Amino acid sequence: MSSVPILPTAELHVHIEGTLEPELALRLAVRNRTPLRSTELDDLRRAYSFRDLQSFLDLYYELMAVLQRPEDFVDLADAYLARAAAQGVRHAEVFVDPQAHLARGVPLEVVMEGLGEAFARAEERHGMSARLIACFLRDRDPDEAEALLPRLLPYRGLVIGVGLDSAEVGFPPERFERVFARAADEGLHRVAHAGEEGPPAYVRSALDRLGVERVDHGNRSLEDRDLVARLREEQLPLTVCPLSNVALRTVARLEDHPLPAMLAHGLLATVNSDDPAYFGGYLHDNVTAVTRALGLTAEQRRRLAENSFRASFLPEEVKSRHLDAVAAA
Ligand code: HPA
Numbered sequence: 001m002s003s004v005p006i007l008p009t010a011e012l013h014v015h016i017e018g019t020l021e022p023e024l025a026l027r028l029a030v031r032n033r034t035p036l037r038s039t040e041l042d043d044l045r046r047a048y049s050f051r052d053l054q055s056f057l058d059l060y061y062e063l064m065a066v067l068q069r070p071e072d073f074v075d076l077a078d079a080y081l082a083r084a085a086a087q088g089v090r091h092a093e094v095f096v097d098p099q100a101h102l103a104r105g106v107p108l109e110v111v112m113e114g115l116g117e118a119f120a121r122a123e124e125r126h127g128m129s130a131r132l133i134a135c136f137l138r139d140r141d142p143d144e145a146e147a148l149l150p151r152l153l154p155y156r157g158l159v160i161g162v163g164l165d166s167a168e169v170g171f172p173p174e175r176f177e178r179v180f181a182r183a184a185d186e187g188l189h190r191v192a193h194a195g196e197e198g199p200p201a202y203v204r205s206a207l208d209r210l211g212v213e214r215v216d217h218g219n220r221s222l223e224d225r226d227l228v229a230r231l232r233e234e235q236l237p238l239t240v241c242p243l244s245n246v247a248l249r250t251v252a253r254l255e256d257h258p259l260p261a262m263l264a265h266g267l268l269a270t271v272n273s274d275d276p277a278y279f280g281g282y283l284h285d286n287v288t289a290v291t292r293a294l295g296l297t298a299e300q301r302r303r304l305a306e307n308s309f310r311a312s313f314l315p316e317e318v319k320s321r322h323l324d325a326v327a328a329a
């Protein structure tokens with residue numbers, strides 16, 4: 001089968017901890033003497049099969065145990081940046097889960113030092129830019145998120161915004177209204193996972209109560225016509241993750257994926273990898289898979305690449321340069 005051409009793209013929905021490939025997890029487990037469920041690659045790989053979001057999160061939080069020192073975070077980020085760059089990613093706004101590391105005794109400074117070092121040399125080494133969006137874990141107490149926010153402020157420049165992730169159903173966005181308002185006061189960007197497993201009401205709450213500028217996933221918005229009209233009118237971006245949706249069974253088959261419907265509705269949809277080490281591929285692997293399963297046209301793929309830069313938090317003049325590069329590709 002002929003290959004799908006790679007376009008310059010911004011990746012807006014990828015969790016750095018979700019780029020931990022099993023090979024690197026095993027190498028870091030040896031380096032740090034961290035016990036894992038198995039020391040065999042094949043055993044570990046067999047665990048990568050999920051029923052839903054929670055069954056994935058269980059493994060995701062378990063394997064993070066190998067991330068202990070700044071150099072572990074450097075190696076993790078360098079591996080992601082190299083793979084993303086090879087798949088056309090020119091700019092990445094990358095999620096990190098600080099509370100997941102703090103909760104197991106890894107200081108915020110360790111995480112930021114490692115990721116900051118890798119990101120600082122991304123341009124020179126990988127020909128791309130990268131920034132962080134720190135996510136609050138929605139299945140933990142909002143007070144914990146409020147305590148974290150001021151600790152993120154010294155890393156401004158590296159950390160450009162806040163997000164909301166982890167188990168969705170039962171943890172609606174409005175619980176985090178106060179910490180998102182504080183983040184807005186600090187001039188940070190705001191995004192939230194909503195409508196992955198949760199209902200359209202969670203997408204509305206993320207918009208109305210948290211003031212988010214993008215919705216991560218947002219698939220279930222399509223169940224609510226008025227919400228779709230609003231997303232279109234306000235051109236609120238959705239960061240869609242096709243291989244993730246199939247792996248976590250929010251979409252039965254890639255052939256049933258709502259991406260073409262989102263584009264047909266005029267929504268600012270983008271394609272992203274979410275947790276590429278767990279879900280079977282990086283950004284262009286997602287583009288290739290949806291192209292094959294859904295028959296996306298070259299025009300639709302160009303639209304998705306343009307959307308990714310439009311939806312990014314890059315300064316307007318930098319967006320324009322990237323859009324020119326998409327046009328020239
Ligand atoms: N959804 C919610 N939380 C997450 C995900 C996801 O896909 N990946 C890592 N944390």
Ligand code: ZN
Nearest residue numbers: 013015193274
């Ligand atoms: Zn995600």
